[in-house]
């Protein structure tokens with residue numbers, strides 16, 4: 262397949278922090294690459310270096326096998342993590358303003374339809390909801406009809422319905438053979454949207470593959486969650502992986518029956534226990550010992 | 556490039572007109588001041604008075620009653636006496652409200668400006684100072700001749716220029732800093748928009764806004780108070796526009812890097828307050844310390860106010876105020892250059 266972007270041993274060091282510490286990955290044309298990691302993992306720093314906004318300490322970025330030049334910068338679309346909109350302008354005026362900065366523009370009606378902005382076109386930017394704002398920012402990122410789109414935590418802080426709404430739009434963008442690079446700290450988002458997921462922590466990629474493979478390889482086990490159970494010492498000599506989470510204690514096991522039996526023998530109260538199959542969040546817990554969201 | 560500047564210019568103008576509070580402020584504030592002042596001066600005020608004293612040493616000794624009256628006046632509080640060797644210069648100052656009365660103690664003549672409320676009050680003080688002496692007034696009254704400049708006509712260009720200063724400095728400075736702080740500039744930075752395109756759009760949009768609000772205020776006040784412009788309106792526009800440029804570009808220097816509104820606000824206050832009081836907007840600095848007079852020469856507003864007054868009050872031509880124009884143009888160029896060199900899209 263066609264590699265549209267290659268990132269080789271990218272590093273960004275700030276005094277006292279290695280924000281990005283030797284990251285290597287490549288992205289195939291027309292796919293969605295998801296960077297999954299907790300706050301402070303280095304996701305924003307990584308993609309802003311690729312976007313050309315920050316300078317790396319070291320490392321190489323190749324666009325279609327070459328150093329990125331102006332052709333690259335005019336063919337990308339960016340949605341930042343935290344940006345406000347110009348005040349006192351309406352949604353339509355804002356979108357039109359950004360479109361007109363470019364020579365090569367996306368069709369205005371197409372953007373409005375894709376991002377479902379029809380109902381709020383005449384509304385002042387300050388009076389739109391969080392979900393509507395993210396959709397407008399997404400439309401702005403698409404204003405130049407880009408080949409590669411960077412989305413930095415596009416659904417953080419949105420309610421579940423608004424998130425699903427945005428995912429639908431990203432799916433549509435993907436179906437048009439555009440390349441999407443997405444950062445998120447939501448496991449489900451990475452799993453649903455990405456063709457490749459890279460799990461990132463402390464500036465390093467700790468696992469990378471398609472979500473299906475990652476799940477198959479690492480998440481074949483089940484998790485038993487004991488709510489409001491904090492007496493971890495009772496389980497220290499067990500053969501199981503035991504983690505403390507927000508909800509209580511999580512035990513990861515490949516044999517549920519055996520594990521439950523073990524817990525019953527230990528006279529542990531199972532009345533508040535839940536059992537579920539594992540997801541990428543459990544993988545992160547397994548790899549780092551801490552939770553994705555905390 | 557022109558297309559990008561144009562769309563940004565239009566967008567910025569829309570923002571301004573929709574921001575009701577700042578829009579109204581720009582129109583109402585100068586009117587409020589002018590109208591307020593005209594009321595204040597129709598009654599009394601306790602401002603200081605300035606008396607120009609014209610000495611003619613080769614003259615006969617002074618009549619005693621005049622000397623007593625003069626000495627009486629000299630002991631009055633709130634009057635500052637400034638010596639002049641040239642009568643014409645002193646009368647010129649009187650005509651332009653830079654002094655409130657001219658007294659020639661050796662000849663026993665004084666001059667007042669009939670249109671000036673402060674001149675009238677200074678005359679009252681002089682008469683009062685003579686009240687204790689035996690005779691009637693020893694002084695003879697004269698009024699300055701030629702077309703006298705009404706006080707409100709003297710004040711008006713200053714108020715217009717001051718209002719322009721606030722609008723130019725804060726209007727541009729704050730928007731740029733706010734947009735840097737909340738990431739709008741960062742978003743602009745990853746479009747083909749260039750810094751100079753952005754800055755030019757900001758400058759011309761503010762210029763447009765200031766011109767349209769000022770012309771409106773100018774017309775209303777001129778009609779209300781029957782204010783004359785003795786020089787050409789085109790000259791007035793020229794010096795005003797240059798003034799707007801110089802002060803907007805000064806604002807762009809302040810806003811070139813910071814993303815702290817508080818910091819920008821502090822700096823702008825630090826600049827506007829001295830400019831407001833030391834650019835002769837409100838009162839003349841005639842007879843002040845040398846270092847103050849020297850300091851005023853650093854402020855662009857001084858040249859705007861002075862240039863506008865010379866055109867409106869004295870009918871000066873552009874050639875007469877070429878120094879003002881040159882200084883303002885030079886300041887605009889320097890500030891614009893520094894502002895765009897320092898300019899940064901993102902927070903540090």
Ligand SMILES: Nc1ncnc2c1ncn2[C@@H]1O[C@H](COP(=O)(O)OP(=O)(O)O)[C@@H](O)[C@H]1O
Pocket residue numbers: 275276278279280298299300301302303304305306307
């Ligand atoms: N300009 C900066 N100066 C110093 N440290 C920074 C700077 N930007 C980011 N960092 C640090 O780098 C790390 C990664 O930040 P970031 O890339 O924003 O993480 P993420 O987007 O994954 O939440 C954090 O520890 C953050 O504090």
Ligand SMILES: [Mg+2]
Pocket residue numbers: 304305306342413414
């Ligand atoms: Mg981030």
